[in-house]
Amino acid sequence: MNVFPRLSFLLSSIPLKIPDYWFKEIKSLFTKFLWRNNKPRISLSKLTLSREKGGLGIPDIYDYYLAFNGKYPMSWAYHEHCVVGSWLWLEKNIIYDCKKDISLSSLWYAPKTKTNVKNAIIDFSCEITKIIHKKCAINGLTLPSCPLWQNPLFSAGGKMLSNEIWISHNIKSLDQIIKQGKIISFNKLKTKFALNDTCFLQDTKLKEITRNRGTISKLYKFIHTSPASIMNKIKLQWEQDLGKNLTAQQWSAIMQHPNAASRCIRYKLIQLKLLHRVYITPLKLKKMDPDTSDACWHGCRERGTMMHMLWDCPEVKRLWEGVHNALSKIINVNIYVSPEMCLLGIGMTWPPQSPGLNPIEMVWGELDRRVKAKGPTRAKHLWELLQDCWKTISGDYLLKLIERMPRVCKAVIRAKGGYFEETRT
DSSP: OOHHHHHHHHHHHOOSOOOHHHHHHHHHHHHHHHTTTSOOSSOHHHHTSOGGGTSOOOOOHHHHHHHHHHHHHHHHHHOOOOOTTSHHHHHHHHHHHHOTTSOTTHHHHOTTOOOOOOOHHHHHHHHHHHHHHHHTTOOGGGOTTOBSSSOTTSEETTEEOOOHHHHHTTOOBGGGTEETTEEOOHHHHTSOOOOOGGGOHHHHHHHHHHHSSOHHHHHHHHHOOOOGGGGHHHHHHHHHHHTSOOOHHHHHHHHHHHHHSOSOHHHHHHHHHHHTTOSOOHHHHHHHOTTSOOBOTTSSOSBOOHHIIIIISHHHHHHHHHHHHHHHHHHTSOOOOOHHHHHHOTTOOOOTTOOOOOHHHHHHHHHHHHHHHHOOOSHHHHHHHHHHHHHHSOHHHHHHHHHHHHHHHHHHHHTTTSOOOOOOO
16 A cells, blocks of 8 residues: 555656656556556556546556646746745756856746757656656647747747846737737737637646646646547457447446446456456456357357357346346336346446445356365366356356346345445345
């Protein structure tokens, strides 16, 4: 529990470049810890996604490193006034003494500028700014607060622009002379004008980050924007299996489902693995070991795809029919059962903080425990253990899962969706 605070202290205490291999080693240690030294079945990049996006919200150490050290160059741009003797005041004076035609604030917008300032801290802050700009697709010229004067982005004849008359009239930044992507006329500069808010969302967000408490966490969330494509492959596979395209709203609900479906950590993890399609199927084993069969383990001789094992197989169909009949009897409503509802939770309103009500979770969990107890050593051995352990799961066990549903549902209702101890029989 105290590992991350210690890492945070290290990252925030030393404003100097940390080599990339160090972050790789830390991420490797995280992965080994999460998967107990086994091969990871969900990439760390997916697990660092927020829970609303289908991840676990595991901290990304590198992005926190950027947030801790990006706080200081951001203050160059958004803190106009500084206390005499403060760190910001010292940096401003260092820049002024070394290169009078460049302002410190301009380095947030043009971090690639060669200042010839022999100061390791300022150079490091510029490097961090470059990385943040690239990661967040920031262009200094697109930020409305970009300064007009003493800024390397605006130069003529090799010299940076400076106009004492305009400065005396308090015309200092790009947003004061640009409207809808065009420089406004000289006559309009003479009067006050309303700024176009739709052009300034990113800049406003950065300003808001620096105003209030929690600067590091807010900046981390701003930086830690994983590409939308990271989950595209999984979404496409599910849509192909379901035979339909799901809306953005439905996918948003699906991504939140693993965290909302249960209070039990084990059930949440099962649902997360299901969402990320990490469970072993005959088809996956066939790809791992060509000598194995990809036929369904239930004996129906169909190809053992993920969708078949979870929904299409006749044996599994009987299980879902039992669940349907039990739930319909309890709530006195004929429930429409579909794979997207039963597997992904679309259209299903779970009681808040309910235990896992999906019996297939119990089946997969029991199979997982039995296989792990045998200690598989290779793909072929895993395949043999899966077959053996599956055969030991009797029909009586599946029947008990169905018979348990009325008791569990009533317990959930009595607890109003809260925690309760299930009596084992």
